[in-house]
Amino acid sequence: MKKSVLFVCLGNICRSPSAEAVFNSLIKKNGLENLIECDSAGTAAYHEGEPADQRMQSHAIRRGYRLTSIARQFDPADDFDRFDYIIGMDDDNVNDLQDLASSEEDVNKIYKMTDFCSQGGHYSIPDPYYGGSDGFELVLDILEDACEGLLNEVRG
Secondary structure (H helix, E strand, O other): OOEEEEEEEOOOOOHHHHHHHHHHHHHHHOOOOOOEEEEEEEOOOOOOOOEOOHHHHHHHHHOOOOOOOEOOEOOHHHHHHHOOEEEEOOHHHHHHHHHHOOOHHHHOOEEEHHHHOOOOOOOOOOOOOOOOHHHHHHHHHHHHHHHHHHHHHHHO
């Protein structure tokens, strides 16, 4: 049975679409397209229907990632049933997701992205939206590490 992963941040225009792109790249590289699928969403609807932040896209493209998702808001009525792993980018995202959960089963699907990092020192994926280019690069650095760990977890 196919495993499904949902990446969640606040607005779904920087961190979660980047996680989706990095993870999709790993899925493809490992030939796991028939076994694992992923998507992304935001806890808020600020940017619903918009493409990823242009700055985030530029930094991702330099590393060979294409951010193709369109921002959408997390839908607790559907997403908890649809996804096996629901990955928040920081503590606020995780707390928001836990507040939306309606069962212990829902809560048990929620993780923080940095839980899957092999290189220590980062406890969240920082939101780069109001910062400079270093922030976008840091997001990608952490996501590349965390997505490797997550892939190992999902593959079992």
